[in-house]
Amino acid sequence: MRTESLYALSSWREMAYLLMPRLVLILGLLLLPLVLSMYWQRVLCSAGIYALLALGFDFLAQYVGLVSLGGAFFIGAGGYISGALNAYLGWPPVLTIPIATITGALMSTLVLLPCLRLRGIYFAIVSFMFPLLAVYIIVALNVFRGTEGISALATFPNIWVDQYLILGAVIVSLFAMRRLVNEDIGLILRGIRDNDQAVRASGIDITSYRTKAVFIASLMGCFGGAYLSHLYGWLGISLFSMDFSILPIAAAVLGGMGTLVGPVLGAFILTPMSEALRGFGQLRVVLYCLILIGFIVYKPEGLMNYLQRKYHQFEHWEEV
Amino acid sequence: MSEEIILRVRNVRKAFGGLQAIHGVSFDLAKGEILGVIGPNGSGKTTLVNIVTGFVKPDSGEVFFKDKKISGLQAHKIADLGVTRTFQIMRPYHSLSAFKNLIVPLNSPRVRRTRGGRLGDRDAVAIDILEEIGFERDAYVPYKMASSLPLGYLKRLELARCIALRPEVIICDEIFSGLSMAEIATMIPVVEKLQMEGITIMMIEHRLRELFRLANRVIVMNFGEKLAEGTPEEVMGDHKVKEAYLGTEAA
Amino acid sequence: MDILIYGTVNSVTFVLIAVGFTLVYGVSRLPNFAHGALYVLVGFLTWSFVNDLGINYPLAIILSLILSASLGAVIYRLVLIRLRGMPTSEIIASFAVSLIILEGLRLQGIGGFKGFIGPFYVLPAFIEGKARISGVLVDYQRLIVIGGGLAVVALLWLFTHHTRIGLSLRAIAQDEQAAMMLGIDSDRAAVVALSIGSALAGLAAVIILPLGNVTAEAGYRVLIHALAVCIIGGLGSWAGAVLASFVLGFAMIVSTALFGAVWESVVLVGAIIIILILKPSGLLGKQKELEERV
Numbered sequence: 001m002r003t004e005s006l007y008a009l010s011s012w013r014e015m016a017y018l019l020m021p022r023l024v025l026i027l028g029l030l031l032l033p034l035v036l037s038m039y040w041q042r043v044l045c046s047a048g049i050y051a052l053l054a055l056g057f058d059f060l061a062q063y064v065g066l067v068s069l070g071g072a073f074f075i076g077a078g079g080y081i082s083g084a085l086n087a088y089l090g091w092p093p094v095l096t097i098p099i100a101t102i103t104g105a106l107m108s109t110l111v112l113l114p115c116l117r118l119r120g121i122y123f124a125i126v127s128f129m130f131p132l133l134a135v136y137i138i139v140a141l142n143v144f145r146g147t148e149g150i151s152a153l154a155t156f157p158n159i160w161v162d163q164y165l166i167l168g169a170v171i172v173s174l175f176a177m178r179r180l181v182n183e184d185i186g187l188i189l190r191g192i193r194d195n196d197q198a199v200r201a202s203g204i205d206i207t208s209y210r211t212k213a214v215f216i217a218s219l220m221g222c223f224g225g226a227y228l229s230h231l232y233g234w235l236g237i238s239l240f241s242m243d244f245s246i247l248p249i250a251a252a253v254l255g256g257m258g259t260l261v262g263p264v265l266g267a268f269i270l271t272p273m274s275e276a277l278r279g280f281g282q283l284r285v286v287l288y289c290l291i292l293i294g295f296i297v298y299k300p301e302g303l304m305n306y307l308q309r310k311y312h313q314f315e316h317w318e319e320v
Numbered sequence: 321m322s323e324e325i326i327l328r329v330r331n332v333r334k335a336f337g338g339l340q341a342i343h344g345v346s347f348d349l350a351k352g353e354i355l356g357v358i359g360p361n362g363s364g365k366t367t368l369v370n371i372v373t374g375f376v377k378p379d380s381g382e383v384f385f386k387d388k389k390i391s392g393l394q395a396h397k398i399a400d401l402g403v404t405r406t407f408q409i410m411r412p413y414h415s416l417s418a419f420k421n422l423i424v425p426l427n428s429p430r431v432r433r434t435r436g437g438r439l440g441d442r443d444a445v446a447i448d449i450l451e452e453i454g455f456e457r458d459a460y461v462p463y464k465m466a467s468s469l470p471l472g473y474l475k476r477l478e479l480a481r482c483i484a485l486r487p488e489v490i491i492c493d494e495i496f497s498g499l500s501m502a503e504i505a506t507m508i509p510v511v512e513k514l515q516m517e518g519i520t521i522m523m524i525e526h527r528l529r530e531l532f533r534l535a536n537r538v539i540v541m542n543f544g545e546k547l548a549e550g551t552p553e554e555v556m557g558d559h560k561v562k563e564a565y566l567g568t569e570a571a
Numbered sequence: 572m573d574i575l576i577y578g579t580v581n582s583v584t585f586v587l588i589a590v591g592f593t594l595v596y597g598v599s600r601l602p603n604f605a606h607g608a609l610y611v612l613v614g615f616l617t618w619s620f621v622n623d624l625g626i627n628y629p630l631a632i633i634l635s636l637i638l639s640a641s642l643g644a645v646i647y648r649l650v651l652i653r654l655r656g657m658p659t660s661e662i663i664a665s666f667a668v669s670l671i672i673l674e675g676l677r678l679q680g681i682g683g684f685k686g687f688i689g690p691f692y693v694l695p696a697f698i699e700g701k702a703r704i705s706g707v708l709v710d711y712q713r714l715i716v717i718g719g720g721l722a723v724v725a726l727l728w729l730f731t732h733h734t735r736i737g738l739s740l741r742a743i744a745q746d747e748q749a750a751m752m753l754g755i756d757s758d759r760a761a762v763v764a765l766s767i768g769s770a771l772a773g774l775a776a777v778i779i780l781p782l783g784n785v786t787a788e789a790g791y792r793v794l795i796h797a798l799a800v801c802i803i804g805g806l807g808s809w810a811g812a813v814l815a816s817f818v819l820g821f822a823m824i825v826s827t828a829l830f831g832a833v834w835e836s837v838v839l840v841g842a843i844i845i846i847l848i849l850k851p852s853g854l855l856g857k858q859k860e861l862e863e864r865v
Contacts, residue, residue, distance in 0.1 A: 067662045114847035121602060121806070122851070124662045125798050126843070128604070132791055136836035184427045184442070187416060191424040195411040201373065202425035202485050203399035246670055249663055282674040289667040289674075296660050296667075297653050 021311070025261070026171055033163040040272070041159055045231055047271035048166030049075070049224040053248035054255070054263035055173055056217035062258040063181050064213040065120055065193035070127035072244035074221025075228060076134055076237075077104035080144060082226035083235035087150045097226040104222030109215045116210045131240040138237055149236020153229060166227055170264060173220050177260050180216070189213055243285065247274065250288040253295045256302025265304065326351040326520050327403070327489060332371055332381030332391075341367045343544045344381070349489070354511070354521045356531045356552070359541035360564060365524045366408055368541070369491050373405045374398040385489070400430045402488035406478045406495055408524075414467035418455065418477055421466050422446035425484040434486055446484065453480050454506050472503040479510065490514065491522045496530055504530050532556075540564070573707045574821075574828055580713045582820025583720035584779055588793055589800035589812045590723065591771030597744040597807040598764035599757070604665040605646060606772050607794030608672035613639045613773035614785040615676060618692050628695065636773045643769025644762050651765075652758060673790045692785040694777070712781050719778040723771070724813065740764055744807065799839055803846045805853025814854055818842075 033041055053071040060066045082100030085091045091099075111130065115122040139146050156162050180186045191199045192206050199206055229235045247270060248263070255266025270291075274284045295302060327349035334342040342364045349355055357365050370376040372383055374395035383391040390398050413421045425431065426442045447462050453476045455461040461469075466477065475495050482490045492511075496504050504527065511534055515521060525531040532538070532552040540547040540555055542564040548555050555561055588610070595603040613635045620631035646668055654660040696712040703709075731737035742750040743760045751757055775793075800819060804811030819842060826838045846853065 061659055065659075067659050069662070069666055111844070114844060114851065118847075118851050120658060121662070122802070122847070125602065125802065126847070128666070129795050129798060129843070132795055133836060133840050137840065140833035140836050142833075184423055187413075187420055187423050188427055190415055191413045191421070194413040194415055197375065197395075198407060198411065198413070198481065199424055200375075200394075200396040201399050201404050201407070202481065203396055203404070203428040203430045204424065205394075205396050242670065242674075246667070249666070253663065280678075282677045285674040286671050286678065289671045292667045293650055293664055293671075296664055297650060300660065 029167050029171060030164075033160065033167070038159065041163055043272055043275045045162050045166050046275075047268045048163075048170050049228055050244075050247050050251060050271050051170045051264040051267035052166075052173060052220040052224040053244060054251040054267045055170075055177060055260060056220045057248045058252045058257055058260055058263040059177055059181070060213060060217045061252070063186065063193060064189050064210060065196075066210065066214070067120060067124045068127045068217070069124050069249070070129070070131045070245050071221055071248050072131035072240045072242065073127065073134065074104065074108055074218050075225035075244045076131060076240035077108050077218075078222030078225025078227075079229040079235050079239040080225075081107075081222075083150055083153050083229040084144060086153045086230070087235075093154050093156065093230045097223070097230065100226035100229075101219055101223040104225065105215050105218040108218040108222065109211060112214055113211060116214065117207050128245075131242075131245060135237045135240045144235070147237060149234060149238075151234045153233040153235065155230055155233040162231060166224075169220075169223060169227070174260060174264055181260070185209070185212070246285060246292075247271070247288055250292040252302075253292050253300075254302060256304030256306070256308075257300075259302070259304040259308070262302050262304030266302075324351040325349065326386055327372070327522075328382075328384040328387075329368075329372060330382045330384070332368070332378045332383065334367055334371060334376065334378050341544050342371070342378070345541070345544070345546050346381075347539055347546060347549065349520060349522060351520055352515065352518055353536040354515055354523060354534050356535035356538040357522060357524045357541060358526070358528060358531065358538060359547070362543075363541040364544040365541050366493055367544075369405055369493050369522075369524060373403060373491060399485065399487075400428070402430070402486075403491070404482045404485050404487040404489070405491040406482060406493050408493040408497075410471070410474050410478065412466040412469075412474055412477055414465070416466055417463050418466050418469060418473070419443065419446040419450055419462040421477060422449060422480055422484045425481055428485060431484070431486060449480050449484055450477075453483070453510055471498050472500070475499060475503075476507065476510075479507070483514070487519065489520045489522065491524075493524045494526065495523070496525055496527045508534060572705050574824055576704060576707055576709055576713075578821040578824040580716055581824050582817040583717050584775075585796055585800050585816035585820050586813055587716070587720050587723060587775035587778060588772075589797045589804075589816060590727065590809075591768040591775065592797040593801055593807065593809060593812045594727075594740075594771065595764050595768040596801065597809070598740050599743070599761040600747075601651060601661055601761070601765070602665060603765065603768060604662075604794065605643075605669040605672060606768070606797055607790040607792070608669045609639050609642065609769045609772040610776045610793045611676065611785065611787055611790035612642070612672055613776040614694065614780045614789075615692065617777060618694060618785060621694075632777050635777070636770050639773040640766040640770040643765040643767075646769075647762050647765045652761075655758075669790075669794070673787055676787045693783075694781045694785060696781040710782070716778055716782070719774075723774065736763060795839075799843055801853075802843055803853060805855045808853060808855045811853050811855035818854070 032044060036044060053074070056074070057068055057071060060068050078100045081104050082093070082096040085096040085099060086093065112123065112126065115126045138144060144150060156165070181190065188199065188204060188209055192209060196206050225239060228239065248267065251266030251270050252263035253266075254270065255264065256262030270288060274288070277284045277287065299306070325348045329348075330346050331344050332342055332346070333340070333344050345364075345368060357368070359365055367376065371378045371391070374390065374393055374397070378391055381391065382389055385398070385401055385403055388401070390401065390403070412418075413424065423442055423446055426445060447457065450462040451457045455473065455476070461473070466474070469477065475498070479490075479492070479495060496507070499507070508530065511521065511523075523531060523535065535552060537550065538552050538555045539549050540558075540561050547564055548558045548561050550558075592603055592606045595601055595606075616635040616638060617631045620626045620634055621628055626634065650664050650668060651661060654664055696710065697715055698711040701708050701710050702714060731741050739750065739755045740760055740763065742753070742755055743757055747757055800812055800815045803819060804813070804815030819839070822838050822842065823835050826834050
């Protein structure tokens with residue numbers, strides 16, 4: 001049984017044991033662009049976006065207790081706002097992306113706000129509906145050029161910016177979230193997930209904490225959307241596609257829910273796989289869902305938890 | 321123990337569907353006293369606690385805390401004012417370690433207002449509270465995951481969660497249930513110490529002998545009504561109470 | 572006058588769609604996201620039976636309904652039963668199943684399976700032709716929708732109030748633990764509920780689809796309508812679902828008449844948001860929200 005005691009970082013060995021996996025992860029991600037061909041570099045960018053969504057999903061599901069079935073809404077919100085700012089006002093990406101990230105997050109949190117007082121099922125249902133409803137409204141009212149979308153948006157100067165921007169965002173988000181869940185606000189959120197009535201009996205307003213959590217998760221998703229619109233220089237209703245809702249969930253289940261790292265890795269595994277299957281149309285989605293169900297029923301701990309267990313066992317081995 | 325009334329419950333009624341759970345109950349809680357609430361199962365004790373602490377809204381009637389009406393307020397606002405409770409069904413924050421369970425109340429607006437203090441303080445405060453309540457620091461008990469603790473520790477953790485909030489009133493819902501005599505013996509001094517520090521306590525209990533050691537006054541509930549009220553001796557001598565517990569023949 | 576008739580048709584459509592979802596949720600607290608998928612599946616199955624296999628229409632309908640009921644039971648037994656008690660996993664799995672079916676129907680070229688793409692699939696109406704009611708020309712099929720809807724609701728009412736199985740479902744819906752103590756097996760009840768719910772989805776499909784054509788995208792729309800009705804009416808409340816269906820049905824028809832068809836979606840979103848803000852447990856919701864769950 002592991003205790004959460006404070007490690008006495010007295011030996012280099014201990015430090016190496018703790019830091020190694022993280023270094024491998026960071027370096028691995030940062031070095032990838034240098035070894036991949038151009039086609040796969042593009043895939044890497046997509047993977048990064050899915051990784052942000054998966055991270056947000058895992059955070060909301062395992063640390064706050066809210067299942068978000070509508071990651072596509074964040075992508076769409078971020079993408080449309082940044083694209084619109086660029087197309088109608090001519091602002092450059094360096095402005096539109098931050099503004100879209102924050103405004104998109106505010107907007108998403110606002111529309112999800114009414115469900116946060118209610119049981120988790122409402123959040124799941126409403127988050128599922130919003131991306132689809134957004135598409136219906138955009139098409140019906142024919143705003144933002146409806147189904148055609150808007151093209152010829154500003155893009156990034158070169159493919160290196162493309163990749164390192166998103167990889168940087170993923171790494172920063174990942175470490176920020178890991179810090180957050182161990183900070184006081186993270187502990188309260190986990191408390192809310194474990195037993196919300198007890199948290200209320202301690203005088204804390206759970207709705208306001210859930211709101212903050214949804215805002216944080218949507219920041220990541222909206223950044224992904226804003227980034228996406230400038231990656232390809234185009235926005236349209238496909239920003240709200242079901243892919244963005246389901247692949248992060250499959251990535252999280254595959255990678256190991258609750259670990260935050262697992263979903264990110266899951267995204268980097270599933271996205272290339274999905275690319276390889278692009279020729280088969282909707283088979284990709286069917287496949288992610290089958291994988292998802294397979295894992296959730298038979299191996300719910302996911303890859304990361306499995307690997308972590310093995311790694312800790314390995315460590316004990318060495319000492320003996 | 322002063323005669324100042326800190327909590328007033330007036331004519332509270334609550335029905336769930338067709339079942340009238342509480343039939344118009346009124347009582348006063350004096351500041352600094354320990355009030356016991358006893359009664360057979362199903363007599364409405366936990367519902368009463370839920371109503372006072374705001375987890376359930378009464379159909380009619382009012383609750384006053386220090387002359388301020390709290391019935392109708394949301395649960396977390398009532399806790400923020402200083403009225404907190406334990407839960408009969410134990411659910412600690414199982415994904416957190418024991419002392420981290422206390423970080424939650426230590427971060428509540430109420431504690432921030434009354435204590436202030438830098439962020440780093442909270443861990444130490446949490447461990448201190450746990451140590452006072454019997455979590456042996458040397459055995460690293462406070463650091464264990466809450467889900468791995470046995471019942472005795474969990475009950476104390478529940479109480480610690482209330483203490484961490486620095487409340488004025490703690491309502492305990494059967495904190496002695498499921499504990500051995502030895503474990504209860506270690507908890508009784510804790511409760512006495514809380515009273516000495518000026519905290520008012522209301523205890524729902526089935527373990528009458530232990531409760532009567534602590535309680536200044538006792539209320540007896542039966543079928544959602546207040547059957548009797550008084551000191552432990554008065555109440556146990558009351559023939560209505562004997563009837564409720566033992567049946568008419570023995571009375 | 573035609574608003575009255577079309578409003579009623581629209582409302583009854585919602586009732587038909589929502590009733591299966593409400594049943595499953597009420598009995599086993601499972602949000603059956605696959606509801607919309609099953610609706611569409613039955614539509615395509617019936618079409619295939621009639622057009623590819625040459626089976627006659629009524630028989631095809633019966634076969635599809637049986638298949639969809641079985642599929643509902645299979646989904647529960649294979650997937651959901653292992654996830655009971657873990658709401659997060661239940662929701663995710665249900666969602667995934669829905670996507671497998673809906674997106675699977677659009678597959679092309681896997682083992683000779685031609686996906687169902689395009690607006691070419693039409694189910695014939697039960698009775699062709701129109702009738703004149705109070706000066707308004709109405710398709711017979713639309714009248715059948717109204718009649719069918721009423722019949723379904725009536726039959727369900729009889730079932731849940733007068734048959735053993737139906738009564739046991741209601742018992743579980745009201746208080747699962749008490750029902751279990753009386754010997755009602757909650758897993759079996761869930762299988763029954765899911766089968767009936769799936770069959771109801773299919774029934775709704777065969778009654779309503781002849782009014783238009785069958786597309787896979789409709790699956791999402793149907794699910795959204797079912798969810799909207801349940802939220803507005805109150806999750807798990809029958810009367811609420813019916814009431815909400817009529818409120819929503821008429822609201823959408825009226826807005827179409829006044830402002831044009833494009834505003835339908837806006838009305839839908841608006842209604843959901845308004846209810847969530849004003850009365851989150853729904854118009855007739857009995858279930859408590861966050862607050863009173865101790």
